[in-house]
Amino acid sequence: MLSYLLISFCLFFTSHQTKTPAPVIQTSLLYRHWIHSQEEDNSTQGTITYRPSTYSFPPARGRDGFELKKGGAMLSHQIAAADGNRTVQEKWKLKKNELTMTGKSSARRFKIVSLTQDKLILKRL
Numbered sequence: 348m349l350s351y352l353l354i355s356f357c358l359f360f361t362s363h364q365t366k367t368p369a370p371v372i373q374t375s376l377l378y379r380h381w382i383h384s385q386e387e388d389n390s391t392q393g394t395i396t397y398r399p400s401t402y403s404f405p406p407a408r409g410r411d412g413f414e415l416k417k418g419g420a421m422l423s424h425q426i427a428a429a430d431g432n433r434t435v436q437e438k439w440k441l442k443k444n445e446l447t448m449t450g451k452s453s454a455r456r457f458k459i460v461s462l463t464q465d466k467l468i469l470k471r472l
Contacts, residue, residue: 372441372443372444372459372462373462374441376462376463376464377415377441377446377462377467378415378416378417379399379400379414379415380399380400380412380413380414380422380424381397381398381399381400381412381413381414381415381467382397382398382399382400382402382404382410382411382412382424383395383396383397383410383411383412384396384397384398384402384404384410385407385410386405392470393470393471394460394468394469394470395457395468395469395470395471396466396467396468396469397412397466397467397468397469398465398466398467399464399465400412402465408430409426409427409430409431409432410426410432411423411424411425411426411432412424412432413437413439413448415439419438419439419440420436420438420439421436421437421438421439421448422434422435422436422437423435423436423437423448423450435450437449437450437451441459444458444459445457445458445459445472446458446459446469455471456471456472457469457470457471457472458470458472
């Protein structure tokens with residue numbers, strides 16, 4: 348009988364735990380030019396780190412990035428030949444903490460893990 352009560356309590360407790368709410372995203376912090384800081388990516392957690400274009404990056408053989416604008420416009424800065432960049436116009440939208448970037452032929456979805464004035468951490472969905 349005691350084991351039945353213990354199991355019932357455990358099942359009740361685990362089924363009524365509240366999920367951690369999604370972080371509140373301060374949208375105004377997104378409106379900038381973000382550059383991939385691959386040195387800070389965390390492969391075990393699956394996170395991708397971006398820094399503002401004004402950040403002092405170490406030397407690298409090209410860096411991709413994007414610039415989010417108000418109203419859903421986006422400039423995607425992709426690595427091109429000779430370690431340069433090519434710029435492509437795309438769109439973006441935010442729903443809670445989910446960021447979707449849409450190009451001509453594909454859409455990429457990310458969870459915003461963290462957003463501060465000097466760092467954006469994303470996780471692919």
